[in-house]
Amino acid sequence: MKAIVIGGGIGGLTAGVALDRKGWDVTVLERTPKLEPVGSGLAIAVNALRALDTVGLGDPVRARARMQGQIGIRRPDGRWLTHTSGSAAEERYGDRTAVVLLRAQLVDLLAEALGPDRLRLGTTVTGVDAATGTVRTDAGEFTGDLVVAADGIHSPTRRALFPGHPGPVYSGVTAWRGLAPMPAAPPRNSETWGRGLVFGAHPLDEKTVYFYATDVAPAGGAAGDERAELVRRFGGWHEPIPELLRTADPAHVLRNDLYYLREPLPAMHAGRVALVGDAAHAMTPHLGQGACQSIEDAVVLAHLAGGDLAAYTEARLSRTAGIVRKAMSICRTTKLRNPLAVALRDLGMSLATRVTPDLMLRQMDGVLRWRPPAPAGSDRVRDGRA
Template sequence: MAQAVVIGAGIGGLTSAIALRQRGWEVTVLERASAIEPVGSGLAIAANALKALDTLGLGDRVRALSRIQGQAGIKRADGRWLTHTTSEAAAGRYDDSVVVLPRAALMEVLTGALGPDVLRLGTGVAETDQETGAVRTEAGEELRADLVVGADGIRSRTRQRLFPGHPGPVYAGVTAWRALVPRGDLEIGAAESWGRGRVVGVSPLAGDLVYFYATDVLPEGVAFADEREELIRRFGGWHDPIPALLRAAEPAAIIRTDVHHLAEPLPAYHRGRVALVGDAAHAMTPNLGQGACQAVEDAVVLAHAAGAGDLDGYTAARLARTRRIMKRSWDLCRATKVRNPLLVAARDAALMLATRARPDLLVRSMDEVLGWRPPEETVSSRPRRP
């Protein structure tokens, strides 16, 4: 039986392990952390990732834990729509929509599908050999693999070993806040609102929770003694229900992070027997909501290619697509960072006029992203060694 070692137990790593096991691989997942801690934030899973999860038999489980976005789009800080669409329009075009759920819920689905004795926590990796597939842990244990999957995130050590000349992640110029907030009796609809260099996103989840996120242009490393009070200061004058959601947030539940991305794409997503997935391969700004979705796509495509012994095919299938999505995310990030009042007014007017000319602009603009389909199932019963 072919052996695979997956480094990292995030969304890309767990999904890769599941996809490989379903194709007959013996898989070991190594995770440096001693526990998989639930992250108190939400996650959008779009039509493209749902189709990938469907090939693993997990799509309906995710849908059952999620809430469909319904009407969604972009507003101004005063609440006026700039552009919007509906889940029905997306489903009619892509045979599926966008669902939102707590990140922890998706992780529970993935770990539950992984199977026993696959995940090894508290196991850091010291070295990988791209030619032989040897993996040496920090404890000195050596594992042999026909395939090594680097799923160790934006600060990936696996990526650094494969491409030592790559500059790595850079600061995107924005700080992000995220939180899960009780909805209470508030009327909540899904929307992202743009101001002068600032963004607020709101997505209702199943049950009594709302996923809230915000970004602002700040120097890297800036933090505040009371992040909730700082959010209220920056966004308390925005349209309803944003001020009420901020007041309802528990200060300890607010996660603040600086946004980093790979401004310089990698030349390939594999070398020898080692392949990269997710943020290790193509960390992007969150503006398209495709970071986790692309990791799920990676996993399904990698298992398909590795089963045929073709890691060149994995890079060929993923590199150009993810580069385009990285660029689109960065272009959106730059648009939201604009602070000059005249440029902001011009940006908003252009978006409104374009939507009036093409009411389906928002949904059509995502054709390349959401119209993706998983590779056809042409799998032999036993994987060939890459």
């Protein structure tokens, strides 16, 4: 059985590895001449770690990553609104809630597991025939029993398969990402919420901090110096935020508008083609589940591939659509600018945490308690839905 994977990002590479582990002859097509993942840091939550365990990569990721430990939400003056400890999360889920590493580290690990002979770089896809499984490229045609479209949020394959779908829409929020040297007082894993603004900081190792920020802004905006723009917006917030921004390399501060699929696709497959990751269910990053859901997609698809792809849609469409909605709901909460609305939001979080200390974890149960499909012969009954 042959599989052609379009896209060498996290979803495409994971799909390639998972299908290879199931005995498929896999070819991954990537248009760039070199795997250069966009972004800096990345959180891999427990649900995605379990998925990676099924292809033998969970422990290698854990070994390369830093455990999140205590996580929570703060005000711009530094006061905690809600938080939980790493030990409480580990007790609840039987594993770390999440680990943080460089996106490039995960891509390198997946590419190494796939093997260079299965990866064709510098190959641009020009069309897909869903009925025959033929993929047309600038280097010729490839035909597979399965085609995996992991070609991103603006997926040409999705547009061709579902021409009536409206596609991604702007969330109203722009985002920055970057790396900074570890300050003298290492930051705790946290997000800080202000009036329409968010700043997150997560140590990657003893020397480096991954940070991200969001603000409500028109689409298409840009500043000549994005680090200076961040200092303007966040320079008066609690430490170490100002220090992180002062020491960050301006050349490596990225800015991207956040788009998502507000309307779910009618299906995550058509003919011999299955869509994974952002191509299937682009979401805002407010749950930290974009890459995680791509990884889930990949291992579920590999488990079900060879049969009717309708089973893949059945296993994945409802779950991913729900996570897209939940992430956007949090995004709307962070977009509040009215001082009274922000005060009520913060008070509600603070009081709810006092009444129910594990509320932050409970709200993530539906996402993090997911289990991957059980291997053949296992006494566990799982289908990868929840």
